[in-house]
Amino acid sequence: MTVQPGWDAVYLADQPPPWDIGRPQPVFERLAEHGLLRGRLLDSGCGTGENAMMAAVHGADALGVDVAPTAIAQARQKAAERGSTARFEVADALDLAQLGLAFDTVIDSGVFHVFDDGDRARYVASLAAVMRPGATCYLMCFSDRQPGDAGPRRVSQEELTTAFRDGWAMDSITAETFAINFQGRSEAQAWLATIQRSAA
Numbered sequence: 001m002t003v004q005p006g007w008d009a010v011y012l013a014d015q016p017p018p019w020d021i022g023r024p025q026p027v028f029e030r031l032a033e034h035g036l037l038r039g040r041l042l043d044s045g046c047g048t049g050e051n052a053m054m055a056a057v058h059g060a061d062a063l064g065v066d067v068a069p070t071a072i073a074q075a076r077q078k079a080a081e082r083g084s085t086a087r088f089e090v091a092d093a094l095d096l097a098q099l100g101l102a103f104d105t106v107i108d109s110g111v112f113h114v115f116d117d118g119d120r121a122r123y124v125a126s127l128a129a130v131m132r133p134g135a136t137c138y139l140m141c142f143s144d145r146q147p148g149d150a151g152p153r154r155v156s157q158e159e160l161t162t163a164f165r166d167g168w169a170m171d172s173i174t175a176e177t178f179a180i181n182f183q184g185r186s187e188a189q190a191w192l193a194t195i196q197r198s199a200a
Contacts, residue, residue: 011048011070018151018182019110020047024054027140027176027192028107032058036138039104042130044093045111049075049086056086060105065091094122097129106130106137110178112163113141113152124163131197139193140176146189151182160193169196 010017028051031037037060043052046064048071056062064086066072075088091099093111106127115123127137144154157173164170171194177187 007066008068008070011068011074016181017047018180019178021179021181022050023179024050025109025140025179027190028109028138029054031107031138032060036136037105037107040101041105041107042096042099042101042103044096044106044108044127046075046088047071047109049078049088051107051109052086052088053079053082053084055107056084062086063099063101063103064088065093065096065099067092094119094126096126099130101130102132102135103130104132104135106135108137108139108141110140110142110152112139112160113155120163124168128167128197133197133199135197136171137193137195137197139195140178140190141193142178143175143189143191145175151188155191157191160191164193164195167198169198170194171196 032055037055037058041055041060041062043064046052046066049064052062052064064075069090072088072090079086141155142152144156146154160173161170173191173193176190176192178190180188
């Protein structure tokens with residue numbers, strides 16, 4: 001795996017990146033409270049681990065992965081300090097098969113929208129490689145409802161349904177908000193897609 005220096009560098013800066021808010025995303029907390037973050041769970045692109053640790057508190061067997069070693073080191077330190085059962089590994093979201101594991105639940109908090117069209121297809125295939133038939137992915141991405149052009153690429157509902165067309169069932173796409181810390185803003189418009197891996 002080749003570590004992309006840009007992703008690691010954001011965790012070495014004086015200020016945390018906009019998506020690292022020091023707590024779980026409220027959307028995923030709500031999913032956990034409804035018992036939806038369960039079984040063997042993968043947090044794809046986990047950053048410093050807040051969502052994975054929260055899922056573990058709710059009973060999930062949680063593994064967080066990220067391409068940035070600094071983020072994983074910070075996640076492991078927080079997990080140790082809190083006595084969390086969540087585990088963390090450096091891994092590329094575009095090659096999740098390297099984990100050699102299968103998951104019941106996957107959460108993606110702001111990963112899908114960082115990829116260009118080619119890597120988007122690779123990412124969907126990477127998710128397919130580690131999700132059991134019937135497993136669920138809860139994917140939250142930047143929405144085309146967000147005004148302006150600051151921040152990551154906007155994603156439309158049509159792009160989501162197209163990306164997850166073959167071998168998947170799109171259960172729902174709902175309007176949500178990311179909690180962020182960016183230029184004085186505390187939230188950004190998002191889509192939450194609930195996607196089932198089709199039975200083999």
